[in-house]
Amino acid sequence: MRTDTPQTIYRKDYAPPAYLVETVEMGFDLDPDLTRVATRLTLSRNPESDGKSVVLYGDGVQLVQLRMNGRELTRRGYALGNGVLEIFNAPEQVTLEIETAIHPALNTSLMGLYVSNGNFFTQCEAEGFRKITFFPDRPDVMAKYKVMLRADKKKYPVLLSNGNLIEQGDLGDGRHYALWEDPFKKPSYLFALVAGSLVCQEETCTLKSGREVLLQVWVEEGNLDKTQHAMDSLKHSIRWDEERYGLELDLDRFMIVAVGDFNMGAMENKGLNIFNTKYVLANPRIATDADYAGIESVVAHEYFHNWTGNRVTCRDWFQLSLKEGLTVFRDQEFSADMIGTDSGRAVKRIEDVRVLRQAQFPEDAGPMAHPVRPDSYVEINNFYTVTVYEKGAEVVRMYQTLLGRDGFRKGMDLYFERHDGHAVTCDDFRLAMADANGRDLSQFELWYSQAGTPRVKVETAYDAGQEAFEITLSQSCAPTPGQAEKKPFHIPVAVGLLDSQGLDMPLFLDGSGSAEAFTTAVLELTESSQTFRFKHVKEKPVPSVLRNFSAPVHLDIDYTEAELAFLMAHDSDAFNRWEAGQRLAMRRMLALVKTVREGGQADAGAAGPLHDAFRATLTDSRLDPAFQEFALTLPSETVLAEQLDVVDPHAIHAVRQAMRRSLAQALRGEWQIAYQANRTPGEYSPDAESAGKRGLKNLALAYLVELDDDAAHRLAQTQYDNANNMTDRIGALAALANSSAPGREQALARFYEDFEQEALVVDKWFSLQAMSRKTDVAAVRELMRHPAFTLKNPNRARSLIFSFCNGNPSQFHAADGSGYEFWAEQVIALNAINPQVAARLARTLDRWRKYEPALQQKMKAALQKVAATRSLSKDVLEVVTKSLA
Ligand code: 0A1
Ligand code: ZN
Numbered sequence: 001m002r003t004d005t006p007q008t009i010y011r012k013d014y015a016p017p018a019y020l021v022e023t024v025e026m027g028f029d030l031d032p033d034l035t036r037v038a039t040r041l042t043l044s045r046n047p048e049s050d051g052k053s054v055v056l057y058g059d060g061v062q063l064v065q066l067r068m069n070g071r072e073l074t075r076r077g078y079a080l081g082n083g084v085l086e087i088f089n090a091p092e093q094v095t096l097e098i099e100t101a102i103h104p105a106l107n108t109s110l111m112g113l114y115v116s117n118g119n120f121f122t123q124c125e126a127e128g129f130r131k132i133t134f135f136p137d138r139p140d141v142m143a144k145y146k147v148m149l150r151a152d153k154k155k156y157p158v159l160l161s162n163g164n165l166i167e168q169g170d171l172g173d174g175r176h177y178a179l180w181e182d183p184f185k186k187p188s189y190l191f192a193l194v195a196g197s198l199v200c201q202e203e204t205c206t207l208k209s210g211r212e213v214l215l216q217v218w219v220e221e222g223n224l225d226k227t228q229h230a231m232d233s234l235k236h237s238i239r240w241d242e243e244r245y246g247l248e249l250d251l252d253r254f255m256i257v258a259v260g261d262f263n264m265g266a267m268e269n270k271g272l273n274i275f276n277t278k279y280v281l282a283n284p285r286i287a288t289d290a291d292y293a294g295i296e297s298v299v300a301h302e303y304f305h306n307w308t309g310n311r312v313t314c315r316d317w318f319q320l321s322l323k324e325g326l327t328v329f330r331d332q333e334f335s336a337d338m339i340g341t342d343s344g345r346a347v348k349r350i351e352d353v354r355v356l357r358q359a360q361f362p363e364d365a366g367p368m369a370h371p372v373r374p375d376s377y378v379e380i381n382n383f384y385t386v387t388v389y390e391k392g393a394e395v396v397r398m399y400q401t402l403l404g405r406d407g408f409r410k411g412m413d414l415y416f417e418r419h420d421g422h423a424v425t426c427d428d429f430r431l432a433m434a435d436a437n438g439r440d441l442s443q444f445e446l447w448y449s450q451a452g453t454p455r456v457k458v459e460t461a462y463d464a465g466q467e468a469f470e471i472t473l474s475q476s477c478a479p480t481p482g483q484a485e486k487k488p489f490h491i492p493v494a495v496g497l498l499d500s501q502g503l504d505m506p507l508f509l510d511g512s513g514s515a516e517a518f519t520t521a522v523l524e525l526t527e528s529s530q531t532f533r534f535k536h537v538k539e540k541p542v543p544s545v546l547r548n549f550s551a552p553v554h555l556d557i558d559y560t561e562a563e564l565a566f567l568m569a570h571d572s573d574a575f576n577r578w579e580a581g582q583r584l585a586m587r588r589m590l591a592l593v594k595t596v597r598e599g600g601q602a603d604a605g606a607a608g609p610l611h612d613a614f615r616a617t618l619t620d621s622r623l624d625p626a627f628q629e630f631a632l633t634l635p636s637e638t639v640l641a642e643q644l645d646v647v648d649p650h651a652i653h654a655v656r657q658a659m660r661r662s663l664a665q666a667l668r669g670e671w672q673i674a675y676q677a678n679r680t681p682g683e684y685s686p687d688a689e690s691a692g693k694r695g696l697k698n699l700a701l702a703y704l705v706e707l708d709d710d711a712a713h714r715l716a717q718t719q720y721d722n723a724n725n726m727t728d729r730i731g732a733l734a735a736l737a738n739s740s741a742p743g744r745e746q747a748l749a750r751f752y753e754d755f756e757q758e759a760l761v762v763d764k765w766f767s768l769q770a771m772s773r774k775t776d777v778a779a780v781r782e783l784m785r786h787p788a789f790t791l792k793n794p795n796r797a798r799s800l801i802f803s804f805c806n807g808n809p810s811q812f813h814a815a816d817g818s819g820y821e822f823w824a825e826q827v828i829a830l831n832a833i834n835p836q837v838a839a840r841l842a843r844t845l846d847r848w849r850k851y852e853p854a855l856q857q858k859m860k861a862a863l864q865k866v867a868a869t870r871s872l873s874k875d876v877l878e879v880v881t882k883s884l885a
Contacts, residue, residue, distance in 0.1 A: 119196025325392020
């Protein structure tokens with residue numbers, strides 16, 4: 001909690017630490033009420049620094065004893081205040097013995113050492129280690145750790161930490177111990193311990209080199225029937241990293257532990273990954289297809305961090321995207337490869353771009369906009385953002401687009417050759433990519449330093465006489481906080497040209513020097529405006545621009561509706577086929593929003609060309625159902641809002657709903673056929689093909705239920721009653737929850753009764769209701785009084801509060817401002833429990849200036865109410881201050 005004005009930390013102030021730590025030995029006497037931690041550090045002066053003091057950080061820990069080189073330090077030898085312990089005039093070589101006392105059971109922040117359902121867990125990234133002991137808790141201090149855990153044997157039979165188990169045994173008086181040693185140097189944020197009553201599924205796995213390793217997935221008793229998918233995902237990840245990047249698991253043992261109370265998705269602690277249960281536990285009864293896919297990608301993500309993050313780590317937290325952007329890119333590629341088909345890869349790309357547009361583009365256009373490598377922060381936990389992660393991954397992807405897969409691999413090899421075992425910067429990564437390929441990538445640096453989403457405008461001209469087609473690309477980027485002017489970015493724009501049959505033309509780019517014909521050319525836009533000329537273009541083409549979304553930009557391009565329908569039907573680039581459909585829908589919807597804002601009706605009946613295009617997609621049996629599902633889903637309300645200068649959430653909602661109803665009506669017969677054709681009878685399997693069918697079938701159901709008639713209600717009810725997996729069950733329940741079906745209440749009640757023992761399913765139950773169009777603020781307040789609700793568990797808080805505030809715009813933005821008042825109350829309540837979770841919720845209103853004036857005023861008042869709250873954490877304070885600035 002805050003005692004004074006929080007400090008802003010600047011990237012430009014980076015200085016190497018005065019002392020480096022060589023070894024860390026820790027002894028934990030674990031007790032939920034009072035845990036004692038004895039730490040012995042060996043340090044030596046860092047030749048790269050002229051600092052003279054040893055600087056250690058501590059946060060809420062009680063210092064019991066401090067000894068230097070065998071002698072107790074008196075108050076004259078050190079200063080302690082504001083979370084910093086400074087030891088003056090220390091010799092070259094120092095041994096410190098530090099004893100601290102902490103209170104895990106009282107720790108509701110879930111950072112440092114805490115208790116969840118009676119077991120101990122740690123979370124040290126970014127700055128949680130300092131909640132355990134005093135330490136130079138910064139990622140450029142890498143050391144070897146040896147950890148002794150002691151605890152009651154009955155209550156805590158399992159004692160885990162990083163690395164290898166060296167020794168274990170009894171201590172007498174009912175206590176036992178385990179000694180762990182991590183052979184690799186690591187920063188403190190990768191430290192972890194787990195102690196408690198857990199069980200594990202284990203398998204051995206033989207690496208390419210022939211070495212055998214032990215893999216374990218640890219869960220609470222009763223959950224062993226839900227670990228196989230995580231285990232399989234881990235094995236696939238190990239294999240993939242060997243094959244794609246030549247990277248081998250460097251430990252003899254790799255553990256995953258699931259915990260029900262966790263702030264984020266999972267954490268890549270060396271050899272001891274700790275996971276939110278949501279990203280471990282699955283079986284067909286409790287998990288949806290999306291859950292299965294989420295587990296596969298998060299298990300992969302954490303495993304891939306072992307090289308990109310752990311072996312090579314970040315010099316400071318401004319470089320966070322060095323490990324996160326790269327690791328997200330790696331997990332995206334892995335998931336695409338796991339699907340295996342071209343169309344599956346495209347669907348994965350569409351999903352990732354949807355996330356980017358839904359969450360990152362708004363962030364980049366709002367008051368919290370920051371570069372992929374930020375220049376300053378107040379609370380680093382606020383910078384685990386979609387910009388650092390997802391835009392960071394797009395930036396890494398652009399290297400691959402510019403250098404090719406082989407060139408990218410060369411860059412990766414050089415990166416590890418140069419930096420293995422070190423803490424480095426985003427510049428080091430970029431230089432490895434450049435040097436390995438003999439390229440100058442200095443302009444590419446702007447992707448790290450400039451915030452905001454660039455706009456690329458496309459103009460074309462065809463000269464029939466010359467058989468030449470010219471594409472002029474112009475770029476701009478709107479100002480973001482602290483950055484009024486932007487320099488031109490280095491943007492790869494992948495382009496194809498379609499002939500009148502819809503086939504790819506061979507491309508001859510003027511001046512490229514290559515006689516070889518391609519069908520996709522990567523144009524490198526580096527100036528504010530550039531013209532590219534294609535030769536031997538026999539007829540006027542329809543250009544397909546930014547194929548596979550080759551750069552994270554807004555693309556301004558004038559297509560006619562006919563051209564969009566043509567691209568939607570023919571483009572060989574599946575991403576752009578999807579994109580054309582989205583543009584077509586977006587155009588109609590924006591026109592309707594305008595009509596509604598001017599007092600007209602949201603009459604979607606006149607959307608003929610859109611209906612035709614959607615019908616063609618829905619009835620094309622050659623298409624992959626997963627692709628059809630995405631192509632037939634209208635742009636979300638959030639994505640629509642981004643296109644408008646003034647957001648009226650009610651008009652947007654009304655238009656999207658009208659559009660859905662009109663598509664339901666116009667294509668009713670086709671939806672019914674698609675529903676029947678995409679059933680997946682027999683045993684459940686989460687593979688991409690079956691999941692795609694279920695996705696399309698459930699989309700068909702959702703559209704049909706928009707008609708809110710008996711036939712649709714019966715279809716949903718029957719699906720609910722006969723479901724043999726959670727995807728179908730929740731699909732049917734969501735449809736019912738949005739309808740006036742007579743069985744609605746009963747289905748909701750029965751679902752709860754059937755699954756009340758499964759926390760992750762109860763989360764789904766809350767979240768589905770929170771996002772139902774029938775749920776208003778009063779109904780959410782009522783749900784909060786349900787005995788299963790608690791703000792203390794982040795998953796539960798997210799399932800109800802976040803789902804409502806972020807996922808139910810038409811109700812949340814109630815004209816009387818009651819949604820905002822509710823939001824303020826919850827931010828304030830969460831602030832006292834868990835600042836990190838509170839700050840995430842605080843982000844909900846950061847785009848308040850974009851809304852229509854009446855709502856704006858009410859949002860501002862709610863933000864001001866939060867800002868004026870006493871003992872606000874610096875996490876929440878940073879968000880609301882920047883939002884109001
Ligand atoms: N490095 C993790 C994300 C993570 C960050 C902070 C946490 O503490 C609250 C937990 C996890 C990842 O990228 O998976
Ligand atoms: Zn990560």
